[in-house]
Each structure stands twice: as structure tokens, then as C-alpha cells.
Amino acid sequence: MMRNTLLTLATLGIAVLGLYLLTQAEGSSGLLSAITLIFIWGIAAISLNLINGQLGILSLGHHGFMLIGGYVTALLMLPERERAPFRTRLLSDWARDHLDLDKWLRALGLDYVANSVDLKFVIALFLAGIAAAIVGVIVGAPSLRLKGDYLAIVTFGFGEIIRLLPNAPEVAAFTNGPLGIKGIPGNAGGVWWTFFAFLFVLWFLSRLKFSSYGRAFEGIREDEIAAEAMGVNLAYHKVLAFTISAFFAGVAGGLYASYLQSVDTQTFNFFVTFFLLVAISLGGLGSITGAVLGTAIVVLVRIYGGFLEEAYPAYVGYTGAALLMLGAFAFSAYIRKARRLRPVIETKHYIFGALGLGLLLVAFLFRGEPWMTQTVQFFGMRKILLAVILILIMIYRREGIMGRAEFSWKLVFGPREDIPTEEQRKQDAWLSNPDLNPDLQKEDDDASA
């Protein structure tokens, strides 16, 4: 135990040191941005994992919670100088003047707090989380009545309603409509802020997972009816999970707003939820470690995958698509052979193989034509990649990288706990076999007819 704590502290120390060195290094701003985003989306992913992974309820409205958090943070933290010359055609004067955390704090006489942007952010993010959590209660309520995909659609509906509302004329009084809110201070979007926020959320939600309440959530996931029969109040726990999850989603939204230094109605759309879904499915639904890992991978794809979306001559696309199809054909045949599925190659495989060859042929035959050599912008390749990754996970490895397992030092150093050792096997035999175990033998005497 002592060793584990020391190891954890050591790792933290190394991380802090590494981060510090990185901030001092030249030209590291790209990498730092990526790391910051991993922290921000990591918080969002862990919070989504609470519902989708631990509680076992598919929720598709997470972008709504983040949006609320983002807007609340924006409104509260917008500094004075940004408010006055605001192109506030839509934002009402009331909102502009009164929704100002700075004003409230000074009115309360807490000037020293009001002078610290960081402290103000703590309060603002907390309030943003609370706002999202309140909505979380509403979105979570249907989970008491509905199951499975119907519930998923309802959460999706809520998420979309929340996304559409800021554009509506009446709501724009608070959100400035499609113009969004610009000029948000970026302090909470910096690498240190997000790092410590991430650590806090990680600590908080891990503690929750490994507590009796976490077990209750997982019991609901495993078998709702059994959980209820064992005394778990389904309504309370489901709504609790949604509320906590929404809270941290709101916090993540606020952090993201600070990172971008602006929010508008496009910042938090359904793609955000999809993005998080890919992250936690890839990492392993139910595993916090998995959520973080998945997020890291997905964020890196998003940031460093830009090269995929540049302008290339058209034949690159045709050839690439052809090779992908042929590759998919080969991959699928290999998997089916390995898993001994019959028939190894079906019609659909032939179709894709043929199409792949055909495309190759087209690319070759018409390689001189202008419509082949013109440059084409490869729009949306990263999103395509993410979608393909998710589909592949669902088909081939639904449990993701980590499954439901969590990281622990035991995994790295210790012996495996789930495979019985020779010693344990002997002990197991002893435990169950009355011929070997005198205690059991006594019972057996009573038991023989």
C-alpha cells in the first residue's frame, strides 16, 4: 500500500516536472495545446463514462451539459471591458450588466477574490457545473421510465434542444444568439489549470467508482431488477449519476470555453457527444483509465490528423479508397479465417473487393484526365476516421482497450489476480473436495443419505 502511494506520487511528480519543462521549451505550444485538450476532453469523457460505462445507460445528450457549462462560465467571467462595446444586438442589457461574477463579488465585499481571476474561475466553474447538474436532473428523469435505445433517443433529444435554444430569439437575450460570446479570459484554458482540474475530477470520480455508490451504479448496470431487489433505489441512483455526470460535463464545458475564449452555438454540437463516445468506447466502457486513454488517442487523431485533410490530387483519393477497400477485404477475410467463421468470404466481401479493384482500374486508366489530376480538398477525413474506428470497435472489440479494468500498480508489478496460481488451485481443490478437506468431510457425513 505504501509502495503504491509512493509510486503514484512519484508519477505525479514526474508529470508535473515534465509539464513544466514542456512549458519552458521552445515551439511546444502545439503539444501543450494537445495536452490541454486531452485534459479538458478527458474530464468530459470520464463524466460521460459515469453514465454510459458505469451505470450502463446510453446517454447521448452530453453536449447539452457542456454547452450549459460553457455559456454560464462565459457570462459570469466576461470582463468589464468586453461587455460594454459588445456587439450586443441580441444579448440583453440586463444579462450583460447583471450576470457578472466580478460585480457580485465586489458587491459582497470580497474584493480580494474578485481580483484573482483564478479564484473567480473556480467559483464560475462550480456554478457552471451546478447549472448543468440541475439540467442533468431533468434529463435523467426519463431514465426511470425508459430503457435502452428509447432512452438514448430521449437524451439525444434533450441534448439537441439545449443546442438549439441559444439561437432562439428569446433565449438569445442570455446567449447573444449565433454570434456567441467572445473575449472570455483564457486562464482556465491553460495547461496548468486544466491539469489540476483534470486531476481533481479523476480523483473525485475514481473515489466515487470505488465506493459503495459506485458499486451500486455497477449493480444497476449488471442487472437492474436484481439491484432493486437488493435494496438499491433505482430512481435515486440513476438521477444521482446523471447529476454528477452533468456537473462535471458543465465544468469541462466551462474549461473549453476558456480555452477557446469564445463560445457560440456551434461549439457544442452532437459531434462533441459522438467524439466522446468514440473516446470511451475505444478506451473501454466502464473504465476511467480507458476513458482517459481513449480521449488521448482521439484528441491526438483530431489534432495531428490534419494532414489527412489537405488538398491532394484526386487520384490520391481514388487510389487510397481502392487500397482501403482491398485492405478491408483482406483484413476481414483474415479475421474470419482466424475465427473459423463460415463462409470465409461472402458476397459483400466480393463486392468490396471488386469495387476496390475497379477503383484502382479507374485510377489507372484515367490517370491523365483533368478530373483525376485536379487537387481536391479532403474534407472531413478525421471525422470519417473516427467513425470508422468506432464501427470497428463495435464489430471487433466491443470492450475497447481496457474493458472494465482500471489501472493499478498491481497490473504493472504484481501477479495476476484473476488466474489462479498453482497454490490457489490446490487450495481450491481443498476447498471443494471433501476427500481432501476434513471440515467439509464432516458435512458430507451428515449429507450422505
Add this chain to the structure above:
Amino acid sequence: MPLLELRNLYKAFGGLQAISNVSLTVNEGEIVSIIGPNGAGKSTLFNLITGVYRPDRGDILFQGERINGLTPDQVTKKGIARTFQNLRLFTHLTVLENILIPQHHRLKSSWLAAVLRTPTYLKEEEEMRKTALEKLSFFGPRLMSFRLHQPVYVLSYANRRRTEMARAMATDAKLLLLDEPSAGMNPKETKEITQIIRRFRDEGGYTIVLVEHKMNLVGEISDRVVVLDYGEKIAEGDYKDVVNDPKVIEAYLGRREE
């Protein structure tokens, strides 16, 4: 005051009358068996008692208190626990976790206290673990030591049944409803379960109602036997009396051709 009292219960599903005017009294410390041919409504009765279904008519009283219409978790909190005919364990969780979850409802600490690991919460966790081990020890050393941390899906069928029963005990119930506790067990295991059920009552102080098909088990431990057929109670009493009751024989075997 009887521990459990069912008064003129009725339950219908669409056109099918599943339970028809069933009354039953169970006193503290008794072991009552409910038998009857398949489809007689035995599991439905359990579902009614535990709150999964609401009775159309009639009352269910537990310790004198009317519990109709309570949700299953509320019923469990009152002190009634059940096992399931087809085993509903938390398959991917460990044995220990399966035994800890039923104790969750007794937790006084809030979720925030749990996250912050307040001393009160830590003590409660400690208590829960002790209780868990205590309940598991009912089955001998079988489910202890390294088995505790194994996921339930690696356990043998008999061990799973035992875990399910330990789970029911862990809810801190007074009344245990066991739904075919020996289903799928060989004679030796059945014998063992019989002893254990008796120990539940003798050492653990539980009152037990069980649904069973194995007559030797029923005969050995029941204080009283109740027979259901087509949702009605057709006989009640001592095992010997009930087994020789012509109505019961007819229900199971049909009438002898004259």
C-alpha cells in the same frame, strides 16, 4: 403477530388470473414451503410480495405493516429479501462486490461522504466487509479467500447459487424468499443446501419461505407446506398431510381414470 400475512390476494395478467384469493400466514422463525405444479403462480406470489407486481385486490402485511405498492427496494429495506429462480447475480462483478451491494441501502453516509472517505463512511465500509465475510462463511471456506475477488462468471453453478443466497442474507432481511434454491444441484449439493437453510433459521434467525420442487428437501425442513394450483391455494399443513391430500395428488398427477 405473524411476520408475513397475505390476505385474499388477487392478481391477473390480461385475461389470465395468476393468483386467486390466496391467503397465507408466516410466523417468525418458520420455514414454509410453497409447492405446486408449474405455472401455479409460485414465482408470481414472490413477485407480489417483493413489490415487482401490485396485487389487484388483497393485502400484504409485513410485521403488521401494509406493504402493497411499495417498490422492490423499499420492500427489501423493510426486511424481505429474495433469490431468483434463474439466478440474477451481478455477473461481471466479484463475489465480494455481489455481497457488498445488498448492504448499500443501509449506508447512512451520503455519496459525497463516500467520495471524501469520511471516517464515518470508512467505518461503514469496514462493517460491510465484515458482514460480507460473515454471511459468506455460512457456506464454509468455499467462497472465501481468493474466490472473493473472482468475477462471478467463473464460479461453478453451485457456488453461484450459494452466492445468490448469501446476497439475500446480506440485505439484513428478516424474511428470506428462496425461489427454487436447489435447482440444478445434485443430491449431495441438495443435502448441503437443506442443512444450510435450516442453519439460516436456527443460527441466523431468519424466517424462510421457499418455493421448491424437490420433495425430499421440502419434507425435511418445512414446518408447513402450502400447495398452489392455477393460482389458488388448494392445501396447507404438515408435509405428510399435504402430500397425501387427494386434491394435491390430482393437481400434480391428474385424476385416476375410473
Add this chain to the structure above:
Amino acid sequence: MTASKLATRSTMITAFAGLLLLALIGWRIAMLGDYTFARIVQDFLNALTLGSLYALIALGYTMVYGIIRLINFAHGEIFMLGSYFAFYAMTLAPIHWGLALLITALLGGTVLLVLRSLFNLEEPRRTAALALLIFAGTFFLLAFRNMGWIEALLLSMLVTGVAGVLLEAVAYRPLRGAPRESMLITAIAASFFLQNLGQLLFGPRVRGFNAETVLNRPLNFTIGEETVYYTGILIVVPAVTAILLFVLNLFVTRTRLGKAMRATAQDAEVAQMMGVNVNQVIALTFFIGSILAAAAGVMYAIRFGQIHPLMGLIPGIKAFTAAVIGGIGSLPGAVLGGLLLGFIEIYVVSLFPTLSAYKDVFAFVLLILILLFRPSGLVGEDLTEKV
């Protein structure tokens, strides 16, 4: 049975809501001074067209859900593909004969293979006949013909139908047995995939879709002193929809395959035991659903004059809402729901112009309300009271 069905709580809620709605509409009409008969007619025609389009798309959702309990998130994208296939058919053809040959070989071959397995045409003579039809027809159209909207419509329906079958084969069939949430996630992924593939292949910009002027030539007429703006498309859409529905109904009730579909929707396992090739039936369901969505896509494009790769999102959700309103799994329900939603959308915007900004929000609100309080929809069985 019927009496108890009428008396159930959720039926009463629905009836009450309906009456409230009618009262609201009546009051509003009385309040608006200028809601003339001409406007009623105008709105009616628009609503009929919009509702028909929603109905066509909703049928795809409801059929797929009825058979494999999957909400095909990607159906909106199928709708989009239908528009784009027709667009390219109309704007690109005729093309160089070599390219036409190649495309005929590839696309035609694919279509041939799929249709063969869908409709039990494995017999060599039938395959040959079908092959001749497909290859000759496609080649002719591609190489020589400047396609009109009807040819483009038919071609697009065929190709999109096949695309739907391929989607099912690649993304959904491997998950046949998986928990429904996994299938839903895959459907969402497929939806995003197709959206962005569309952006990649077709370009993200909005494109103008200029159909034959005969359809867009104004056929305005007057009622009283007001003109009702009327173009050919407002006749074509309901007419085509009616034809397709009629054919669909014939197919589902009279043919063996249609009966197999209905049987599979009720109980797939038993249907299989009765000798139904469930894989084929499911593929066929996707085929038909995609055909209808493609038809809707083409007509939608003609009606509104524009296409873009994300055009399937909002109509997709609305059509899904329509399917749920009517009762998901029920074909007449989908049609009813589609028409109803079309009418609600047009009339609400017409009667309450200030609320038009909330148009899409209403669709979602309606969806949530229906799923919460009457998940079986209007025509479906009342599921809420079951234990």
C-alpha cells in the same frame, strides 16, 4: 379488448392533447384576421407535400425498427445519398463510353449481385435476364442519355437501395446479436461516416438542384382574390408517394417475400424455423426503406432546389419523430405520422409565425413527449400498461 384499449390512460392523454391542439388552432385562426381560405388551401398543399416526404422517410425507419429493433440513425444519410445520386445522374450524364462501361460493370455488377440475393433470382436464366436489363439499361443511360428527372429518380432509387443493403451488410449484420445500445452506437457512427463521406465526395457546399422546368413552372391559381402558389412538384410528390405506398402495400400483403417480412417482424426466430431466410428479409427491408428514402430525397431536392451533404440530419430526425408518433414498427403509422408531422409543421409556422425559430426544437420536444407518454404511438399497441 377494444373498450379497454380506448380507456387506457395514455389513450386518454393523447385524445386530450389532440383536442387541446384543435382548440388552440381554432382560437388562433379566429384571432388572425387574415387567415383566408386561400391560405388554408396553400398550406394544405404544402403540408401534403412535406408530409408525404416525411412519410416516405419514416417508412424506412419504421420498417427497419420493426424487423431488427434498430433505430437506423444513418437513414437520413441514405435520403441524402438519394438526392446526390440523382443530381449526378442528371448533371453528369452522358459521359465517355469507356467510363460508362466501367461504371456499368462495377455498379451494375453490384446491383445485380444484391438484387439476385434479395429477390431469389439465383436461377441462371433469371440472373441473365436481370443482368441484361441492368447492364444494358445503365450503360445506355450513362453513355447516351441526358437524363430527365424520372430516369434519374429511378436510377437513384436503385443505386441507393443497394447502398442501404451494403450498409446493413457491412455495419449492422456483424452486430446481429449484440445489445441494442451497441447497434445504436454503430448506427450513429455510420451516420457520421456517411455525412462526412458525403462532404468529402460531394463537397461541403450547398448545391443547386435544378429539375426540369416543367415541374417548377408555376401553375398558380386564384381563390377569391388571393393567388395560391402552385407548381408541378406539389402534385408529383403526393402522386408518387401514393403510387409507392400502393406498390409497397401490394408487396407486403400479396407476395411471399412480403409475408416473410411481416412474419420476421413479429418473431424472427419462429420465422426462421418456418424456413424464412431472415438475412434476406432484413436485407430486403433495408432495400425497400432505402428506395423510399431515395425517392423522398430526389423529390425533396426538386421541391426545395438545394442539396448539401448534411441535408439528411433534420429531415431524418423529423421523419423519425413521425415514425414514433405513428407508432414505430407500424407501416400505416409511419404514413400517418409523416402526414401529421407535415401538417403540424406547416400550419404551426403559418398560424404562429413568431414561433418559426423554434420549429426544430418542437420536433425534439414532441419526440421526447411521445416517447415518455405514449411510446407506442398513435396506431401502435398500447405498450405502457404491460408489466
